[in-house]
Amino acid sequence: MDKPRLRSAIGAARAAVSEDDRHTASVMTREALLEQPWVQMAGLVACYWSIGSEPSTHGLVLALWKHGTTVMLPVLREDDDLDWAVYDGPDTLAPGRFGIMEPVDVRRGVDAVRTAALVIVPALAVDRSTGVRLGRGGGSYDRALARVGPNVPTVALLYDGELREGIPGEPHDIPVRYVAQPDGITRIVPGRA
Incomplete structure (x- = not known):
């Protein structure tokens, strides 16, 4: 299946799940992530503020911040690259481009993601064998992942059934190293069947 049709199919499947079930899955994913020592020890985490039917990151961002972790969230630039700014609590967000919530803190630049000890990115699906993630098609996160x-550790958040085989890849696609889902964390080892 080509990327546009796969995006559409996964988006429709996500939309068909009840809000309560998506919330439960997001809580389970958050807890699975927060149990990992490499998450607990990360002093600076690059994450994102989820929208729509994506696995929710709102509780994750808040939990990391309350734990004392510095959390950077993306700020979408006019060229669709990602700048970064520090999250400093729920009152420090404002709508940015396309209404996506962004921190109001000083912009740190596109290279700020290089300083993160952990990078958490959105995805619609990830290939189990290669780590290639299916995003929304803008390439913003591939550019950010290329700087890491x-x-x-780079982690994509998914629902059950979205870690699969056969995600079409392109030369610019940057694979992730882990997937977090309600049933736990999967380390991607390229080439392992």
Whole structure:
């Protein structure tokens, strides 16, 4: 299946799930992530503020922040690249481009993601064998992931059934190293069947 049709199919499947079930799945995913030592020890985390039917990151961002972690959230630039700003509590967000909530803090630049000890990104699906993620098609997160060092955990948040085989990849796609779902964390080892 090509990327546009796959995006449409997964989007429709997500929309068909009740809000209560999506909330429960998001809480389970958050708890699975927060149990990981490499998440607990990360002093600076790049995350995102979820929208629509995405697995919710609102509770995750708040939990990390309350734990004392510095959390950076993206600010979508006019060229669709991602700038970064620090989250400093629920009252420090304002609608940005397309109405997506963004921190009002000083912009740190596109390279700020290089300093993160953990990077959490959205995805519609991830290929189990390669780590290639299916995003919304703008390429913003592939550009950000290209700036992340080789030893930094990169995690896509998914619902059950969205870690699968056969996600079409392109040369610019940057794979993730982990997937977090309601049933736990999966480490992606490219080439492992």
